[in-house]
Amino acid sequence: MLNYSPHIDQVFHAFGDSTRRRMVEQLSRGPATVSSLAGPLGITLAAVMQHLTILEQSGLVSTHKVGRTRTCQLETAGLRTAADWITKHRASWERRLDQLGALLAEETTDKTR
Secondary structure, three states: OOOOOHHHHHHHHHHOOHHHHHHHHHHOOOOEEHHHHHHHHOOOHHHHHHHHHHHHHHOOEEEEEEOOEEEEEEOHHHHHHHHHHHHHHHHHHHHHHHHHHHHHHHHHHHHHO
């Protein structure tokens, strides 16, 4: 049975949107305000806030408000969740690909005999 985690679903859902990936990429360079995130994306502040809500729920981003300015920063725990999941499954994928490669090599050898 698969080890199911709703949290990993939230992380990959957050990464599933190109705008949110661009926001994460921007935040990888350091904390940013909501306004500075919106600028290069060409979207409204309301749209940025909707994306930030999803990023916060997934644990990828945290925000804090001082006065009228909301600052966002990347959270390594959310990134670690995705990296751990990929690493965990990578060995299995590579093993299967190695088996397929061996099978194909064996088939090719059999045909040349």
